[in-house]
Amino acid sequence: MDNQEKLLEELEEFKKEKDRVKEIVGKIGGKDNIQNKRVNMLLIGMIAALLFAGGVLRKIPLNVTMYCAMMIGIVKIIWLLYEMSRANHFQYWILSTIEIRINEISGRIKRIEKSIEELKNGD
Template sequence: MTHMDDLAAREKELLDDLEEYNREKERIRSLLGQIGGKDYSHRDNIINIFFLLTILIFFTLEVTTHFLPPFISIEISVLLVSIKIVWMIHSQHKFNHFQFWILNSLEFRVNEMNKRMRKIEKEIGRK
């Protein structure tokens, strides 16, 4: 009877692990959608187009009409490029944080499995 109890307990443990895996998979899927999904890519493209158009407009106005004093449009363009660089650094930081989180989760899982394997090896060695 104890052998059947052990099997039932092991089956319950495996089902719990499977449910936890499915929950974690769904959570990761939703996080991937938030960080690197289509919405983010679309927003990033709009921001890139905005910066490019603004710089091109200032350049065109400077060359054709001398709308602003000579160095003001250059300074505004440099400011916009600097803001874009800060935006890119921020995006890269978010990606690196997410990548670290994924790798940390994987390491935790591997360590857990390693502990289980050692436990199973000890049990097999006793029999």
């Protein structure tokens, strides 16, 4: 009975940890954070202001306006690449941690199986 209680406790602990890891991994992809939204709005606002000032008001030559808008677009692409590399690094770190935990759990399971075999052979 004592071994079964320990196994049940380990199983509950594993389930809690699995849910926690699932929540963390779910937060990694798909959703923009506030900083990304602010940067996106800033860059879009700058492009819109440039195009308005250059195209509608004719305050800036059209060539300069287009070059500046392209430069801001390139900055946006660089920002996207930076954010993707950060997310990929975090995913790699999470997956490495999960692999280490799986290896630890596998070792535990092997030890538990050995103890069960010893108990069966001892009876």
